[in-house]
Amino acid sequence: MVGILVGMLFVGRVDIPESLIQISKKYEVQVDVIAEPYSWRGRGYTVETSAPTSADLAKYAKIFASEWNRYPVSVIRAAKVKRIVIATGISLNKQVRAAVPSFDSNTMYYDTTLGSYNEAYQRLVVHHEFFHMMDQVQGLVRKDPEWAALNPPDFHYGNGGDKMRNLGAGVLTDKLPGVLTPYAMSAIEEDKAELYGHLLVDREYVAGRVKADAVIAAKVGLLKARMQKWDAEFSDEFWNSMAWGT
Template identity: 40%
Template sequence: MRSMIFLLAVLASSGAAAAVAEGEAPITGQGLDRLAAAAGIEVVGRTADLRVETPFGPITARPSGDATARFAALFAEEFAVYPPALVRRSRLKRVVLGSGLAFDGQLRGAIPDFWHDALYLDVARGDYSPTYQRTAIHHEFFHLVDYRDDGEVYRDDAWAALNPPGFRYGPGGKDVQGDALGSLFTDKHPGFLTTYATAGVEEDKAEVFARLLVAPREVARRAGLDPILARKVARMKARLKEFEPAVDDAFWSRVEARPTRPDGPPARPPGRDASR
């Protein structure tokens, strides 16, 4: 993620972004038509291989294939939770589904595109755990919201000040992609929901947001035992309401009332990497 803003700035200035519109087809059904119209977005699937050359390495993907319909239904269910005003304020315009999504050969579950107002999602990565995929959707969407909030992604001094004294974030999400357990809930790190959250302030915030959407009762339980995490949850909700007033107490009540998912925790089989 740390090089992604610079990467996409190059694409915007070079005109290479036009290539990403080739070999795509609109995805409809599953309630996506209504969702897309309300939020002002389009959802497309790759029908041909994608390769975008950049000075930092290529963004690549394969066609979304047979998994498209299943993932589109999951995506529609998760995105329908958001107030349309939040999606519009994020400036997201396009969601692109593919498989084998990678940046410079490194597999990614998603790539948020701040400069072209797009979000790339891999329909197959982590498909053994729908909860993992749900979490990844919200995690990556938050990066777009985070950027639109104040133009910053990798620095947030006020958030970092909530951490335990002496804590320092790691090298960023890009450099911990190989941690097969990093996205699992853990109580090893006071103030953090997952090990992945300790990689960078941007990942910490995105993990809090995503888990509030997918596992609100578990986050509430953890926050009740961890005052640092409780302050992070409170700050997340306050900042989101400032960014978009529709993300209010009534919104969070609706999230908390969602039925518990039967697909289990966002776990990964040993040795199988599904990091974002």
């Protein structure tokens, strides 16, 4: 089902890009494009959204679809994603977000416009945020001793991703041993999501870090083994796929 969301009614005022209609059919998920301000209250949090312009929607749909279509149908099902909301001006508890994985409503919210000057960033966000959903389903979001044990004994994560929203937190750097970005140091779940996302959009870069950093190598090994155990579709073929230019 594909809808334009106005309150709880679906109307035909916005042209939904064909690529989103195809995603809805292929994955059997509801895809909603926000047509007027919409908010949703989850357990202990509120997501607020606004309507994207049709130009932003068209541009984003191409990027989003090319990345989302890399996933086999079984993976989206296993992650229990039932609905994708495409919007702009997304906030979580009034804090601006490029995307929100809403665990208790099986919904992924994605912003068409935030960071749209940087296509690589928007591609990364598709996977980073979807990873949180998969991590949640596996029961590993905050408590993950197996992952934590890969860090050196004196390594400590920060106080959570919501406490590190500064510009530059997501920039790849080799100055921080064992992680890819400053943001990855904010929390264990962000470390995993950053590594996962960059494996899918910056494969060459991550391969270089794996060669030079034994902790990153161990994390990539655990991540890939764990994902494949969870769903057999996380094969070499999946990791080697690329969406850029398609």
